[in-house]
Amino acid sequence: xxxxxxxxxxxxxxxxxxxxxxxxxxxxxxxxxxxxxxxxxxxxxxxxxxxxxxxxxxxxxxxxxxxxxxxxxxxxxxxxxxxxxxxxxxxxxxxxxxxxxxxxxxxxxxxxxxxxxxxxxxxxxxxxxxxxxxxxxxxxxxxxxxxxxxxxxxxxxxxxxxxxxxxxxxxxxxxxxxxxxxxxxxxxxxxxxxxxxxxxxxxxxxxxxxxxxxxxxxxxxxxxxxxxxxxxxxxxxxxxxxxxxxxxxxxxxxxxxxxxxxxxxxxxxxxxxxxxxxxxxxxxxxxxxxxxxxxxxxxxxxxxxxxxxxxxxxxxxxxxxxx
Numbered sequence: 625x626x627x628x629x630x631x632x633x634x635x636x637x638x639x640x641x642x643x644x645x646x647x648x649x650x651x652x653x654x655x656x657x658x659x660x661x662x663x664x665x666x667x668x669x670x671x672x673x674x675x676x677x678x679x680x681x682x683x684x685x686x687x688x689x690x691x692x693x694x695x696x697x698x699x700x701x702x703x704x705x706x707x708x709x710x711x712x713x714x715x716x717x718x719x720x721x722x723x724x725x726x727x728x729x730x731x732x733x734x735x736x737x738x739x740x741x742x743x744x745x746x747x748x749x750x751x752x753x754x755x756x757x758x759x760x761x762x763x764x765x766x767x768x769x770x771x772x773x774x775x776x777x778x779x780x781x782x783x784x785x786x787x788x789x790x791x792x793x794x795x796x797x798x799x800x801x802x803x804x805x806x807x808x809x810x811x812x813x814x815x816x817x818x819x820x821x822x823x824x825x826x827x828x829x830x831x832x833x834x835x836x837x838x839x840x841x842x843x844x845x846x847x848x849x850x851x852x853x854x855x856x857x858x859x860x861x862x863x864x865x866x867x868x869x870x871x872x873x874x875x876x877x878x879x880x881x882x883x884x885x886x887x888x889x890x891x892x893x894x895x896x897x898x899x900x901x902x903x904x905x906x907x908x909x910x911x912x913x914x915x916x917x918x919x920x921x922x923x924x925x926x927x928x929x930x931x932x933x934x935x936x937x938x939x940x941x942x943x944x945x946x947x
Contacts, residue, residue, distance in 0.1 A: 638820045683723035684925050686912040692905045699840035705850045707884030708858045713850040714812055718746050719923045721810045725775030729807035733779045736816035740781040746921050755919035784816040789835035813850035830873025862899040879904045
């Protein structure tokens with residue numbers, strides 16, 4: 625308690641940290657729910673097994689299939705895209721925000737790296753299919769097309785490393801106070817959140833990731849974010865979990881992690897690939913080519929590229945047998 629008083633007097637107020645220290649010092653817990661009684665409440669289990677699981681589609685068939693239907697609508701899940709610097713993580717997050725909003729959902733996009741207006745321009749270009757360089761000359765068309773969208777995207781900018789998960793949670797509650805249900809949270813990106821706990825990057829990022837995932841329980845919606853790869857993951861095809869930068873604790877906490885990677889041939893064809901690094905809802909290790917239209921930053925699944933690759937592999941195998 626003396627430590628808490630000292631922190632508060634110095635201006636460091638983290639309510640989660642205060643609660644944790646209070647429970648530890650008093651050897652009590654404020655949790656009163658004893659959990660699920662496996663034998664007495666078996667009827668609840670049977671009912672849950674027969675209940676229809678609800679998903680929010682990513683609008684990319686490969687990803688939806690890997691996740692068993694899409695992002696879990698009731699939350700309790702954290703999805704992360706991992707890629708090297710400047711590979712296009714924010715482009716993917718912007719596309720996902722738009723794809724979810726197209727389904728009549730309310731999406732909160734929190735940016736810790738890019739300005740609100742720049743993010744809005746990127747998404748606007750994706751929505752209207754007007755190249756970013758031509759947006760300025762197409763104001764009336766932009767207004768008409770954007771107003772036809774069913775859902776909403778709220779974009780909120782915070783300076784990097786200035787807001788903690790608890791402070792972000794307090795901000796999101798403002799939507800509840802206004803009667804707005806947030807159906808999905810897109811966070812760009814995890815490593816840029818601040819934490820008052822942890823003595824190094826491993827502990828800090830692990831704590832941040834755990835708190836962000838807990839928010840998906842609080843607000844009952846999926847959270848989609850991104851992280852960086854370390855140097856060993858640069859220019860690597862289908863990188864593994866070991867290439868996650870700063871903290872492997874992030875990889876241990878997230879429910880699903882997709883890698884974003886690209887080789888020289890892909891760049892020439894405007895192709896970016898996704899690889900399933902970790903997946904609690906289905907298979908891992910599979911990959912998918914995605915086609916990106918750089919003028920509008922629109923991303924779509926490129927099944928034809930995979931067919932070409934498979935064909936080349938088959939021809940090479942036949943040639944080897946012939947020799």
